[in-house]
Amino acid sequence: MNFELSEEQRAFADSVARFAREQLAPGALRRAHSHQWDWKAAELIAKQGLMGIAFPEEDGGQGGTLMHAVLAIQQVALACPRSADIVQAGNFGPIRTFVEYATPQQKARFLPALLAGRKLICLGMSEPEAGSAVTELKTSARREGDEYVINGTKVFSTHGLEADLFLIYVRFGPGVGGIGSVLLERGMPGFQVGQPSAFMNGERWGQLYFDNVRIPAANLLLGEGGFKKQISGFNVERLGNASRALACGRYCFNLAREHALQRKQFGRALCEFQGVQWKFAEMALKLEQAQLLLYRAAMEGEHGLPSAQSTALAKLACNLAGWELSNEAMQVMGGLGFTQDLLVEYCVRRTRGWMIAGGSVEILKNRIAEGVFGRTFPQRAEKAA
Numbered sequence: 001m002n003f004e005l006s007e008e009q010r011a012f013a014d015s016v017a018r019f020a021r022e023q024l025a026p027g028a029l030r031r032a033h034s035h036q037w038d039w040k041a042a043e044l045i046a047k048q049g050l051m052g053i054a055f056p057e058e059d060g061g062q063g064g065t066l067m068h069a070v071l072a073i074q075q076v077a078l079a080c081p082r083s084a085d086i087v088q089a090g091n092f093g094p095i096r097t098f099v100e101y102a103t104p105q106q107k108a109r110f111l112p113a114l115l116a117g118r119k120l121i122c123l124g125m126s127e128p129e130a131g132s133a134v135t136e137l138k139t140s141a142r143r144e145g146d147e148y149v150i151n152g153t154k155v156f157s158t159h160g161l162e163a164d165l166f167l168i169y170v171r172f173g174p175g176v177g178g179i180g181s182v183l184l185e186r187g188m189p190g191f192q193v194g195q196p197s198a199f200m201n202g203e204r205w206g207q208l209y210f211d212n213v214r215i216p217a218a219n220l221l222l223g224e225g226g227f228k229k230q231i232s233g234f235n236v237e238r239l240g241n242a243s244r245a246l247a248c249g250r251y252c253f254n255l256a257r258e259h260a261l262q263r264k265q266f267g268r269a270l271c272e273f274q275g276v277q278w279k280f281a282e283m284a285l286k287l288e289q290a291q292l293l294l295y296r297a298a299m300e301g302e303h304g305l306p307s308a309q310s311t312a313l314a315k316l317a318c319n320l321a322g323w324e325l326s327n328e329a330m331q332v333m334g335g336l337g338f339t340q341d342l343l344v345e346y347c348v349r350r351t352r353g354w355m356i357a358g359g360s361v362e363i364l365k366n367r368i369a370e371g372v373f374g375r376t377f378p379q380r381a382e383k384a385a
């Protein structure tokens with residue numbers, strides 16, 4: 001067992017940190033408060049070789065490992081939390097499922113622009129009546145000759161307003177076995193993106209409507225029986241989510257630590273009060289625990305996809321640590337932490353969302369408990385009875 005990064009991993013992380021400090025940190029506050037996707041930063045990050053880090057070179061990736069991708073997203077988030085979303089989009093999000101299961105023709109068609117930071121892919125999984133119970137999704141795909149006809153609605157999709165390509169979970173038939181996925185493109189007749197809505201974290205999303213959208217059979221990603229494969233790909237998305245949450249927590253921890261060293265009240269530095277010291281001791285503990293679980297999950301998935309159990313443990317620990325650290329850092333920094341002149345309040349808002357997105361903390365606990373007891377606990381009323 002080795003708890004240290006290798007020399008090569010450390011050098012890689014250092015080089016990303018340098019790039020992020022020099023090129024991304026100066027625009028961090030502006031990006032965090034903008035609703036616009038920063039396409040310029042996306043191209044810059046792509047040119048730096050930080051897209052497709054763990055994808056095979058023959059797919060246009062960098063041929064690295066999941067661990068490299070985790071190191072990169074953390075280092076970028078530590079300099080500019082919002083830019084880490086670009087690293088997410090180019091490495092961990094639906095693009096990861098796409099790379100795993102797309103045909104060579106689909107990859108040749110869509111990947112170059114995605115990996116260059118010129119286009120975005122969006123995941124359409126959640127529906128008005130299917131959130132945590134995602135297998136209850138209703139969006140349907142019906143085969144007609146050389147086409148599939150898609151009908152349904154998706155909600156909360158990140159990048160729904162900016163993406164060109166949409167990876168949509170659909171139902172070909174009944175039950176979990178009837179679920180798979182298709183690729184839709186913006187502008188297809190019958191496909192509409194609704195009015196922008198805003199999340200508390202500043203991100204915008206629009207409802208996706210499919211009204212008899214006809215797509216060529218070549219746009220099938222995973223047919224019936226594809227659900228388990230999709231969720232395996234989604235485990236990587238969860239690690240990207242976990243990495244950003246923890247990095248936001250660390251970002252705020254670092255700022256609050258500096259503040260506690262410098263700021264004086266009652267004639268003493270804040271760090272000299274035991275009440276403040278204990279906050280930092282607890283924060284340090286949460287930070288280290290979550291970091292180790294995150295690295296372990298990334299190492300397990302180094303040359304493939306991470307396991308569901310390790311992913312659930314890592315995401316739960318990172319989501320909680322990210323939120324609790326940002327929130328506690330805000331408290332330590334008083335009124336200053338609450339202003340929008342710093343990114344602490346932004347990190348509080350961001351980390352809160354990740355406790356809901358990509359498998360809420362409660363759903364993760366359900367998954368972890370199944371691992372603990374070595375059996376499933378069906379959540380549906382009639383199955384559980």
Ligand SMILES: Cc1cc2nc3c(=O)[nH]c(=O)nc-3n(C[C@H](O)[C@H](O)[C@H](O)COP(=O)(O)OP(=O)(O)OC[C@H]3O[C@@H](n4cnc5c(N)ncnc54)[C@H](O)[C@@H]3O)c2cc1C
Pocket residue numbers: 123124125126127130131132133155156157158159199201203353354356357358359360361362363366379
């Ligand atoms: C910032 C953000 C980004 C997102 N991005 C995307 C995206 O890109 N694509 C996409 O498809 N979706 C996206 N989502 C949607 C997200 O996946 C869902 O919000 C999530 O799955 C929860 O579903 P829900 O909101 O319908 O809540 P519900 O499923 O209605 O759950 C409500 C509450 O009940 C709890 N609960 C539900 N079932 C159980 C249970 N069995 N045991 C214990 N507690 C339970 C939940 O944990 C939650 O606290 C995003 C959401 C957010 C907040």
